[in-house]
Amino acid sequence: MKKNEENKNKFAAFFGSAANLHRQKPPYSVYISPSNDTFNDFGYKPRVRIVIVGNDSDQILDLEGRLGFLDGSPANHTTLEAILNESKGLDVPATTERHRFFTILPDMEAYRRVVERFGPKLAQAALLAANDLVAMKELRPSLRLHSHAERTEVFRLSFMRMSDTYFAYQRAGSVLRGLVHEEIGGIHGDMTIRFMLAGRSNHHEIAFRFEPDSVLPKRISVIIGKNGVGKSQTLARVAHAALKRSPSLVGADGTPILVSRLLAFAPTADSLSLFPSPKNANHRVSYFRLTVGATNRGSVGITASVAIRDLLRMKRRIKGVTRWKIFLDSLDVFSDARRICLVTNSSDVKFISLEDLEYAPEKLHLERLAAVDWKKDPVRVIDGRAYKLSTGELSFIKFAAQASALVENGSLLLFDEPETHLHPNFISRFMSLLDYLLQQTGSVAVVATHSVYFVREVFREQVTVLRTDETGSVLAERPRMRTFGGDVGAISFFVFGEDGPSSFAAQLTDRLVKSGQSWSDIERQYGDELSPEFLMQLRRRMELGKSE
Structure with a gap:
């Protein structure tokens, strides 16, 4: 035998x-x-x-x-x-x-x-x-x-x-x-939510498209639009439906979607109430409600250091890979990830790099954990000196640690306005990190945002633009333009309908026209500070004034 x-x-x-x-x-x-x-x-x-x-x-x-x-x-x-x-x-x-x-x-x-x-x-x-x-x-x-x-x-x-x-x-x-x-994977194709918001005249049907196995990364869908069109409420409806496995949220085959876990991220502790309470015993899905923003000591929520500590205590793996390694690999978006350290209470070794916490014998590992001052935020160490990380960097690290700890094979992640704590330059890094986590775990994400910087990080099939018409009905549209790596101004023009100058630009145009200066004087005096587009519109306005 x-x-x-x-x-x-x-x-x-x-x-x-x-x-x-x-x-x-x-x-x-x-x-x-x-x-x-x-x-x-x-x-x-x-x-x-x-x-x-x-x-x-x-x-x-x-x-x-x-x-x-x-x-x-x-x-x-x-x-x-x-x-x-x-x-x-x-x-x-x-x-x-x-x-x-x-x-x-x-x-x-x-x-x-x-x-x-x-x-x-x-x-x-x-x-x-x-x-x-x-x-x-x-x-x-x-x-x-x-x-x-x-x-x-x-x-x-x-x-x-x-x-x-x-x-x-x-x-x-x-x-x-x-x-x-271990085979990883979750939602493929369309995920469609059907609902109706209070005060609106029409039913909503929004399809989020995912192609997680594509060579081009299509694991993240983005909802964007002006204030008041229902972006955040759409996320809330998705969360409620996913937790109940409701027929109002279906996959490509028309049946309620199957997710192993739901992670919902709000920008601040005050805005967590957008999503359902995790204390509801009737939820049919493992569920966590979190904040993206860095939390100061003494505030509601956990800090980046505490998120790292919680992750270090987990020995769980996905597809044979430790969650700590997933976290460290996700920090490759920092060019100097090796310099990010935790502060200790020891006078001998003042800082411990995140990488050193992984590769150590068990006794040394426990000693290092005991030495860390978990009340202090991570820092960047250069030539033995500690420098504070920016709020965006701390938000970034906290999110990476929490997501690495909690994401499961086949999860759905929801984000409401994550740009609140991220500089535009960090949005690209954030999306790169998020896509890596999703790829490693067969998961997908939906982001509701005001920022066109998120739109340029995904393909147009993954973008839903919400608008209202003259009757108050909410319309969901796909961009006609190619969004991935696209021009921010062009995307903003399509999304927000900015087909004319801003109100402040219009006021400045009126002021310059009424100043009595000639076009040549204005161009010579302000040409280095005003955009070519503004100057062109100003000259056209001045020429029209002369002909009238």
């Missing part, structure tokens, strides 16, 4: 009480016991603890899971409690023939943890022993256990209620072959 087949047959599964969990378990066993979480999913309580023991009693992994039963089992039990009541406190061998049971883990990260702890072969064996649906579908599809489970009420109403679990059921099979084999 092949070694792989031997591994698959080593594990045995047991049902047991929570009181027995402290007892030593035999090697190569999977122990399924009731969970302390008694949350009721439409009459079902499928949540359990799944403890996997490897080749010795020290190789243990304790996980949350879900347990269900097919109809018509010989044991005639439909709950774990019934099985344990009959066993009178003894562990019960869990068999497909007698119990017709199946399990699933709650999200992609749980499957990564199993593979990381035991390796692909033992992970496969353990999950097959537990009749895990992802493993059965991926490794033993001919048994069709997953097909039978899909027809049960507990699967439809409870297992698939949360998008994290549904996404894992669809995508985690690749993880079982090894972490580096």
Whole structure:
């Protein structure tokens, strides 16, 4: 028999009480016991603890899971409690023939943890022993256990209620072959939101187009328009619909979109209320609400340093890559990323570069973390001296750390007016960083903005311009011009309808015309300070005045 087949047959599964969990378990066993979480999913309580023991009693992994039963089992039990009541406190061998049971883990990260702890072969064996649906579908599809489970009420109403679990059921099979084999991806093609804003006369239908696998980066859609046209409200409707998996937000196939996680970024803590509260227990999607802007110590929200600290404590990976490495790689947009450091409390080593926090033995790593003064912002160190980072740079680093920590395979990211804290020169860097994060995680993003600098960073298929007509109806249009790398003035002309001079420019024109100076005098005196376009319009105005 092949070694792989031997591994698959080593594990045995047991049902047991929570009181027995402290007892030593035999090697190569999977122990399924009731969970302390008694949350009721439409009459079902499928949540359990799944403890996997490897080749010795020290190789243990304790996980949350879900347990269900097919109809018509010989044991005639439909709950774990019934099985344990009959066993009178003894562990019960869990068999497909007698119990017709199946399990699933709650999200992609749980499957990564199993593979990381035991390796692909033992992970496969353990999950097959537990009749895990992802493993059965991926490794033993001919048994069709997953097909039978899909027809049960507990699967439809409870297992698939949360998008994290549904996404894992669809995508985690690749993880079982090894972490580096994880397939990433989420929304492809159009994502369409349908809604109607209060005070508007028409229904809205806005399509966001994504082509994440394209050679040209098309992972970010941008909404732009004048104040009051509904950009931010559109984002809010997308967030509400995604959290409910509502039919008002559909993919290219017309069905509600599937995202594993939703991250919503507001410009300030005061504007967080635009997005739904994350405390709502009815959300069907893992959800985080965050701010883009740098936060000063003592203000509401977390600082860039605290965001870095939180990320450093995470050992999770995506496609075999640590989230810390994703964060560091994203900072390549800084030409001097190596100089960005954290401030310490030590008199010996005053600064620790972000890069040095990754490549260090565990003891040294912990000592360095303990030495950092987390109350102080990161700094730029040149020749041993510290220089403050700009607000835009701190916002940038904070966003990179938070997004790297929280983004998941197949996430949807929403941004409301991120330009609030970014200099126009930083917008290009921000978009480069964002595209890198999306590419690494198979995710997509929608940005609502006033800034045409965001528009020039995406292709016209990814741009939605919102306008209102004379009836008050809101119209969604695509630019006719090529936007990627386009001229900011030309984009502004199309988006905001700036087909004439600004009001201040018009006032200056009137003042110069009424000054009584000749054209040659004005050109000689102000020609170096006024644009050729303004001078041309001024001369035309003066010539028209002479002819009248």
